[in-house]
Amino acid sequence: MVEHLHFLTTGGTIDKVYFDATSEYEVGPPQVADVLREGNVGFPFTIEPVLAKDSLDLTDADRALIRQRVEACPHRCLVITHGTDTLIQTACALGEIAGKTIVLTGSMQPARMRNTDAGFNIATAITAAQLLPAGVYVAMNGRVFDPHWARKNRAEHRFEAI
Numbered sequence: 247m248v249e250h251l252h253f254l255t256t257g258g259t260i261d262k263v264y265f266d267a268t269s270e271y272e273v274g275p276p277q278v279a280d281v282l283r284e285g286n287v288g289f290p291f292t293i294e295p296v297l298a299k300d301s302l303d304l305t306d307a308d309r310a311l312i313r314q315r316v317e318a319c320p321h322r323c324l325v326i327t328h329g330t331d332t333l334i335q336t337a338c339a340l341g342e343i344a345g346k347t348i349v350l351t352g353s354m355q356p357a358r359m360r361n362t363d364a365g366f367n368i369a370t371a372i373t374a375a376q377l378l379p380a381g382v383y384v385a386m387n388g389r390v391f392d393p394h395w396a397r398k399n400r401a402e403h404r405f406e407a408i
Contacts, residue, residue, distance in 0.1 A: 250290045251375060252321040253278050256297040256304070256312060258329025260353040260364050273298045277357035278327055281365050301329025309339040316343055323375040325368070326350045330398055333384060337393035340382045349375045351385045354403050363387070
């Protein structure tokens with residue numbers, strides 16, 4: 247069992263706030279704290295906002311910053327909330343960080359919406375972070391993937407193994 251879970255937030259759909267029917271949005275504050283409160287979690291955690299961007303806007307410098315924050319984190323288990331479009335790319339950029347279990351997750355619908363996969367994906371990521379050995383993983387749609395062998399299937403709105 248994990249002694250402490252550290253969350254890094256980077257933005258993406260999971261944190262989006264929509265303003266009108268034309269789908270204008272902006273990335274809002276991290277939603278993971280609300281999801282954890284609603285889930286009545288029973289473990290210590292910290293939340294560290296790193297970025298608030300749509301993942302299509304992330305740069306190599308942003309990925310380097312995420313990596314720096316992971317490496318500097320004193321905790322062994324981390325969950326990173328991230329936009330789904332480039333989640334795999336960021337996961338691959340975090341490879342070979344020794345001694346840490348790092349799980350990236352996101353959602354296809356904002357956490358603020360009633361019909362969202364955010365809570366389910368965060369719960370899957372939390373479980374994976376507690377049970378898996380050190381390494382980098384992607385937790386989406388009730389599955390845990392090696393990021394080198396997974397992709398987002400936009401047509402089906404889910405991640406799948408390749």
